[in-house]
Amino acid sequence: MNTGWAIQELDKFIDMTVMTNNSRSGAGYVAISNKSSTAASDADVTKQAQVVEKILDRVVSSWRTEIELSSTNRWTRHREAAIRAKEELLREEEVRENLGENAPELSAADLHDWVWSGAKSLWQSGHYREAVEGAIKKLNAETQNKVGRRDVSETDLFKQAFSLDAPKSGKARLRRLEDDGGDTYKSVQRGAMTLAEGVFAGIRNPLSHEADQELSEQEALEYLATLSVLARWVDAAQVEAIS
Helix, strand or coil, X not given: CCHHHHHHHHHHHHHHCCEEECCCCCXXXXXXXXXXXXXXXXXXXXXXXXXXXXXXXXXXXXXHHHCCCCCCCCCHHHHHHHXXXXXXXXXXXXXXXXXXXXXXXXXXXXXXXHHHHHHHHHHHCCCHHHHHHHHHHHHHHHHHHHHCCCCCCHHHHHHHHCCCCCCECCECEEECCCCCCCHHHHHHHHHHHHHHHHHXXXXXXXXXXXXXXXXXXXXXXXXXXXXXXXHHHHHHCEEECCC
């Protein structure tokens, strides 16, 4: 992320949403309204919000659910989130150093596009379990598209796609490496099949059978990271099919 640019855009939005009172009082004036408005027009604030929301989703991803929305001003949630996000960006390094934790961070938005696009809308509304399920469905669909199949899905799809067997009519294979018959080639193919089996047996099935149990944000992020690995393997693999 271009931190300097993000802070500049947040600053602009914060200035635009300063509330001003439109009433007049005092000698020679009669109060005409108690209505307040933002410093910039609502149309201009709306335009700036289009960019700011993308920054907020990166920096304070839970802002849509954790910050209360005022019934009288549509921009209060955005404004508070922008103030928080600016402070987070300005003091991120300071906080890490003083809390004694300077480990790298993982952003959901930087995961493989198949995974994040399948999870994004639900993730941003705080529905983490459904977001992971959406990512799995997207990964499954993209894998079907790559091998040109609709007759199999989930574990069986990946097992057949990464099979060491030669392709058959209507049954294309995915090759992570050139098939030289060596141990490394066999290992990476087997690894893809095994990871896929783990995803559907250890993540997909429990989530579908425990619909009343929500995931924490951290646990869901770890699941998405696992899916991203598998997605990258599929995306980078070469298709071997009978022409």
